[in-house]
Amino acid sequence: RPGAEQWVPERPTHEALVEAVQDCRGCELHSDATQAVMGSGPAGARLLVLGEQPGDREDVEGEPFVGPAGRVLDRALEDVGIDPAEVYRTNVVKHFRWSETRGKRRIHQSPKTAHVAACAPWLRAELALVRPAGAVLLGGTAGKAVYGSSFKVGEARGRLVEWPERLGTEDPPGWVLTTTHPSAVLRADDRDAAYDDLVADLRVAAEALS
Ligand code: URA
Numbered sequence: 001r002p003g004a005e006q007w008v009p010e011r012p013t014h015e016a017l018v019e020a021v022q023d024c025r026g027c028e029l030h031s032d033a034t035q036a037v038m039g040s041g042p043a044g045a046r047l048l049v050l051g052e053q054p055g056d057r058e059d060v061e062g063e064p065f066v067g068p069a070g071r072v073l074d075r076a077l078e079d080v081g082i083d084p085a086e087v088y089r090t091n092v093v094k095h096f097r098w099s100e101t102r103g104k105r106r107i108h109q110s111p112k113t114a115h116v117a118a119c120a121p122w123l124r125a126e127l128a129l130v131r132p133a134g135a136v137l138l139g140g141t142a143g144k145a146v147y148g149s150s151f152k153v154g155e156a157r158g159r160l161v162e163w164p165e166r167l168g169t170e171d172p173p174g175w176v177l178t179t180t181h182p183s184a185v186l187r188a189d190d191r192d193a194a195y196d197d198l199v200a201d202l203r204v205a206a207e208a209l210s
């Protein structure tokens, strides 16, 4: 079978996923990455946050959202009263895709549609395990992975929507909120305004959880 499917254990625990993903050869992205980065968080988390892929720091540490974007995400979650430690955080793609280096840092490249499709079985396994009440999708890659290639963050963000049937997920999250990616906040001309917009969107998710 194509993609990651053959490496995903049946009815896995979180530990089993963390271990099994290291062997995945479902697409070519494993070859330039240090390690795979499985999602992380409590098994009973009510909220799942979905990013794009591990970044430079995550690739080294083996944990999602431990770099600059993760710090923005944590602060924004705290600002709306969500404890970051109670969130399950993961990515559409589990291996870091990068092209060139700038100084010591490797420059991230967005995954292609084929990588996203190849990696989807891992996300399906995580959703089946965590069964969150709701999901927050960060940025265009996460939005497109769930809603398809016509998804645009600017048009969809900040509203509660349904998890689509097209992914064939059993026990999907009861609601979805899409918003911008925290790394886009860091790149914005007006960082404060972009951060405030992220917080305003997350407030909608916080209300849905309460
Ligand atoms: N950006 C993401 O999308 N995910 C991470 O884990 C880190 C940065």
Ligand code: SF4
Pocket (backbone or CB within 6 Å): 003, 004, 021, 024, 025, 026, 027, 028, 029, 030, 036, 093, 094, 095, 115, 118, 119, 120, 122
């Ligand atoms: Fe497997 Fe996903 Fe890594 Fe590709 S990116 S090798 S599908 S874990």
